[in-house]
Amino acid sequence: xxxxxLLRRLLLAIPTLFGxxxxxxxxxxxxxxxxxxxxxxxxxxxxxIAELRRLYGLDESIALQFVYYLQDLAGGDFGTSISMRQxxxxxxxxxLPVTIELCLVAMxxxxxxxxxxxxxxxxxxxxxxxxxxxxxxxxxxxxxxFLWALLFILFVVVFALDGLPISGRIGHDVAFRGATxxxxxxxxxxxRFDAFGSVLxxxxxxAAALALPLAAILARILKASIAExxxxxxxxxxxxxxxxxARIVCREALRNALVPTVTLTGVQFTFLVGxxxxxxxxxxxxxxxxxxxxxxxxxxxxxxxxxVLTFAVLFIAVNLLVDMSYALLNPRMRHG
Amino acid sequence: MTAAPPxxxxxxxxxxxxxxxxxxxxxxxxxxxxxxxxxxxxxxxLVGESGAGKTTIGKVILGIQPSQARITGGSVLFDGRxxxxxxxxxxxxxxxxxxxxxxxxxMTSLNxxxxxxxxxxxxxxxxxxxxxxxxxxxxxxxLGDVHIRAPERVLRQYPHELSGGMRQRVLIAxxxxxxxxxxxxxxPTTALDVTVQRQVLALIKRMQAQEGxxxxxxxxxxxxxxxxxxxxxxxxxGRVLETGDTRRIxxxxxxxxTRALIAATPRHDxxxxxxWPVPEALMARLDAEALAYDxxxxxxxxEYG
Numbered sequence: 001x002x003x004x005x006l007l008r009r010l011l012l013a014i015p016t017l018f019g020x021x022x023x024x025x026x027x028x029x030x031x032x033x034x035x036x037x038x039x040x041x042x043x044x045x046x047x048x049i050a051e052l053r054r055l056y057g058l059d060e061s062i063a064l065q066f067v068y069y070l071q072d073l074a075g076g077d078f079g080t081s082i083s084m085r086q087x088x089x090x091x092x093x094x095x096l097p098v099t100i101e102l103c104l105v106a107m108x109x110x111x112x113x114x115x116x117x118x119x120x121x122x123x124x125x126x127x128x129x130x131x132x133x134x135x136x137x138x139x140x141x142x143x144x145x146f147l148w149a150l151l152f153i154l155f156v157v158v159f160a161l162d163g164l165p166i167s168g169r170i171g172h173d174v175a176f177r178g179a180t181x182x183x184x185x186x187x188x189x190x191x192r193f194d195a196f197g198s199v200l201x202x203x204x205x206x207a208a209a210l211a212l213p214l215a216a217i218l219a220r221i222l223k224a225s226i227a228e229x230x231x232x233x234x235x236x237x238x239x240x241x242x243x244x245x246a247r248i249v250c251r252e253a254l255r256n257a258l259v260p261t262v263t264l265t266g267v268q269f270t271f272l273v274g275x276x277x278x279x280x281x282x283x284x285x286x287x288x289x290x291x292x293x294x295x296x297x298x299x300x301x302x303x304x305x306x307x308v309l310t311f312a313v314l315f316i317a318v319n320l321l322v323d324m325s326y327a328l329l330n331p332r333m334r335h336g
Numbered sequence: 337m338t339a340a341p342p343x344x345x346x347x348x349x350x351x352x353x354x355x356x357x358x359x360x361x362x363x364x365x366x367x368x369x370x371x372x373x374x375x376x377x378x379x380x381x382l383v384g385e386s387g388a389g390k391t392t393i394g395k396v397i398l399g400i401q402p403s404q405a406r407i408t409g410g411s412v413l414f415d416g417r418x419x420x421x422x423x424x425x426x427x428x429x430x431x432x433x434x435x436x437x438x439x440x441x442x443m444t445s446l447n448x449x450x451x452x453x454x455x456x457x458x459x460x461x462x463x464x465x466x467x468x469x470x471x472x473x474x475x476x477x478x479l480g481d482v483h484i485r486a487p488e489r490v491l492r493q494y495p496h497e498l499s500g501g502m503r504q505r506v507l508i509a510x511x512x513x514x515x516x517x518x519x520x521x522x523x524p525t526t527a528l529d530v531t532v533q534r535q536v537l538a539l540i541k542r543m544q545a546q547e548g549x550x551x552x553x554x555x556x557x558x559x560x561x562x563x564x565x566x567x568x569x570x571x572x573x574g575r576v577l578e579t580g581d582t583r584r585i586x587x588x589x590x591x592x593x594t595r596a597l598i599a600a601t602p603r604h605d606x607x608x609x610x611x612w613p614v615p616e617a618l619m620a621r622l623d624a625e626a627l628a629y630d631x632x633x634x635x636x637x638x639e640y641g
Contacts, residue, residue, distance in 0.1 A: 242431035
């Protein structure tokens with residue numbers, strides 16, 4: 001993988017972000033509800049409303065408003081949150097690390113579980129084990145992430161699993177305030193294992209809810225790719241060399257099956273980012289997904305705008321990660 | 337180690353081997369009582385047209401037949417021991433160690449995800465218990481043996497960086513890596529272009545002479561057989577039609593089918609000769625014989641059930 005590849009991908013992100021910015025701008029002017037009416041209490045004078053309109057630039061033409069909007073965005077100015085009266089950029093950046101860590105934990109869980117299921121199903125091909133794996137994948141896939149989240153909470157409550165927190169990100173009894181929002185990474189680096197354990201425990205259920213459907217998709221596609229790889233001549237060669245079935249599946253076939261799997265499932269990883277909106281809300285997990293729901297409820301247009309753009313950046317970043325892993329897995333691509 | 341085997345004992349002895357592929361209703365017979373012996377150091381040709389069961393015999397010997405294939409009778413003695421019903425672990429200990437495979441298609445027989453060095457070293461580490469560096473230096477030596485230029489560089493390359501001829505050389509190195517007693521060469525030159533074919537054939541012959549291994553050389557090309565094989569078995573419809581010294585078979589074939597095969601083979605020394613397809617009547621006779629064999633062997637198809 002070369003730097004030019006990375007640079008090209010980053011340059012391609014610019015038109016994508018511009019498109020998202022345009023859509024956000026249009027949507028916010030199409031949806032019903034006057035943003036000024038949100039800001040101002042009942043009993044405002046006509047003069048007061050006109051004054052606010054001028055302040056927010058809403059008295060200008062749409063074209064001019066668009067130009068101002070783009071200027072602000074380019075300068076990193078997302079405006080001020082209406083409901084929280086704070087700079088949107090600051091608010092979003094404060095919560096973003098939470099969601100990033102949650103997504104990374106969820107993706108790792110999905111990959112581990114998905115690969116394990118695919119390997120088990122491939123190893124027991126044609127036997128009960130394969131049917132069990134297929135059945136499990138189908139069942140997991142039939143339930144969307146937010147329903148898994150609710151089911152987990154139900155389990156925890158019904159079976160009184162007090163050890164598993166279902167709300168928040170870190171225990172109230174743990175005195176740890178990170179300098180960054182990346183609590184998992186920071187607590188580990190500072191050797192605060194109590195805080196690390198607490199954050200990890202709080203992350204397990206929301207991450208699992210996000211990970212399960214993705215894991216099932218991964219398992220299905222990877223298993224099919226392994227089955228395809230197992231018909232190749234190099235597998236026959238590996239058998240003739242005297243390797244065991246476990247080694248042939250896990251080493252000879254898996255490595256070749258990963259490339260088509262990453263191509264086919266790459267976009268699924270971005271869906272996981274979208275899943276955080278509901279799942280974070282359900283677990284009161286303080287990330288940008290949770291914040292997005294509050295922003296919508298409060299009709300906090302500047303905040304919604306900032307969050308949508310942030311999600312777009314996250315999507316692009318995940319896509320880039322997937323493409324990079326693709327280049328790492330395929331020796332043919334590495335050599336250009 | 338047990339006592340040295342008597343010199344006259346064949347390295348490989350296939351006795352009345354019968355095999356069928358399980359079908360939806362009735363199994364399809366593929367091998368109909370095949371017998372052949374390969375002496376130590378012998379290069380034994382196995383000829384026949386496609387569908388004759390040549391490749392299947394090779395796969396059964398190596399233990400890599402498809403899972404739907406059932407051995408319904410007979411035995412395969414390797415070094416005097418029946419290997420058709422060995423426990424899996426013991427069988428795997430022989431594969432790659434006591435016997436090796438030179439595959440038909442070098443383009444697809446190397447794993448595209450791993451470097452050449454790793455794919456030679458893995459079999460050395462598995463069977464000979466060599467550590468990483470010892471296996472690496474032995475792999476380098478083997479690449480030199482099969483006349484690969486700049487072997488140090490090739491060790492670090494991926495299969496897609498090598499030509500077909502180079503890849504077949506690598507696979508020959510893999511086949512001979514653990515100094516096996518028997519090598520099954522499954523149409524090893526069919527996928528290569530003519531100039532490379534000759535080099536690869538010479539290489540196999542030289543490696544065989546150097547290592548003293550026996551080779552079962554599966555091919556449809558009698559011209560190749562005449563060049564490299566000591567003895568030949570002619571196969572059709574899963575039955576052995578005749579076996580004998582190559583010279584005798586080529587110069588004075590005993591079976592009509594062998595004669596027909598020779599007439600259908602182009603000759604480099606007489607390129608003007610006409611080629612004759614195998615006569616229809618002969619084919620019909622052979623098919624009838626095969627069916628008669630099945631009927632006699634398996635009244636009501638019970639043997640294969």
